[in-house]
Amino acid sequence: MLDREREEAKEYVLKTAKENNVKFVRLWFTDILGFLKSFAITIDELEGALEEGMGFDGSSIEGFTRIEESDMVALPDPTTFQILPWKSNEEVKVARMFCDIYYPDGRPLETDPRYVLKRTLKRAAEMGFTFYVGPELEFFLLKSPDNPEPLDAGGYFDLTPLDVASDIRRDIVLTLEQMGIGVEYSHHEVAPSQHEIDMRYTDALTMADNVMTYRLVVKEIALKHKVYATFMPKPIFGVNGSGMHVHQSLFRGDQNAFFDPHDEHYLSEVCKRYIAGLMRHAKEITLITNQWVNSYKRLVPGYEAPVYITWAFRNRSDLIRVPEYKPGKEKAMRVEYRAPDPACNPYLAFAVMLAAGLEGIEKGYELPPPMERNVYEMTDEERAELGIERLPESLQEAIRYAENSELVRKTLGDQLFEKLIENKKLEWERYRAQVTEYELRQYLPVL
DSSP states (O other), X not given: OOHHHHHHHHHHHHHHHHHTTEEEEEEEEEOTTOOEEEEEEEGGGHHHHHHHOEEEEOTTSTTSOOGGGOEEEEEEOGGGOEEOGGGOOSSOEEEEXXXXXXXXXXXXXXXXXXXXXXXXXXXXXXXXXXXXXXXXXXXXXXXXXXXXXXXXXXXXXXOTTTOTTHHHHHHHHHHHHHTTOOEEEEEEOSSTTEEEEEEOOEEHHHHHHHHHHHHHHHHHHHHHXXXXXXXXXXXXXXXXXXXXXXXXXXXXXXXXXXXXXXXTTSBOHHHHHHHHHHHHTHHHHHHHHSOSTTHHHHSSTTSSOOOBOOEESSOTTSSEEOOOOOTTOGGGOOEEEOOOOTTXXXXXXXXXXXXXXXXXXXXXXXXXXXXXXXXXXXXXXXXXXXXXXXXXXXXXXXXXXXXXXXHHHHHHOHHHHHHHHHHHHHHHHHHHTOOOHHHHHHHTTTO
């Protein structure tokens, strides 16, 4: 952000806060796992915070700093100022701003996920590109956090009386729009009590902030309706899990760099190489786009989630889908990456997807032919003959691929990369040591 733009944004924040009787401002940022962190300041501290940031102890934030260098500064981004509707009333209003995290000497914190994404976006900008994304986040509404009991038995696009949560979705959409987040669609998803609300396509940094806001809004509005919302990828056995399909494109100025009017399918060479980059690095980046043990319960055959590393125009079982071009809609040309789930860290997920695509462009990766057959109906031999690989099948396997990935290390930076690998190995070891209900039911009566 240019200094002049920041000054104008700061003036707008101070003026808006005063006019709207804002009493508290929450400063938001995320740890390396994508959990939202926050502390509040009073309105009297706002001007100073915008100028110099606010100090805090970073040693307790997952992946941030070691104890001997714990002092951190949270510098609010004034362009992200919004009043929180669920925290405000006529007398007292509460606002929020996302922050960039710095050392006291002014250096950016290398392990700040927002900084990681900004750094990757800068690389794209140096190549002449702006990165736009449109994620589709699915979630479940359940009766309580203690037991995954659905509210309804509805299915895809169902309305009343099966879709008892339509009022909750309405309130979520209205709240998001109050906060300046555009919404395109909202509907019941395939599984019982599963829902989807799609935010309007925008630049990747704004969208990562929007994803963090979206997840909190969904949970807050659910609680107001006395139900529980979860973005857990697979909370219920035997039904579809929740994904976060990410539509993405690169622009040069106001021109979509993925569109070519002379290509048979209207795909530019940039787009083809971008897809090839996503495919070649898919195994390595899966730890970032699907970061939990539970993520791999979703990535199994039979539940509309991708398993194999293929791309196509129509086939919705593929990892990457390219929606068909509609005449006059050049700006809508995009690719849809279908592996991520909504429990990922959006800053890091957008960063590694972009990095993989840029690698394909820079190194001229060749795109294999689209796979318009159903990959799941093929034999292992047929898939091997066609060179079709599959995504990691467990968190352990995903760790192995990421750990050996130059691209992931370069994108995340050494410090964040090593901390994340360490965290995920610990998660896998804790999971591996558990005795599950399945094992008890299966083996206890017979062994």
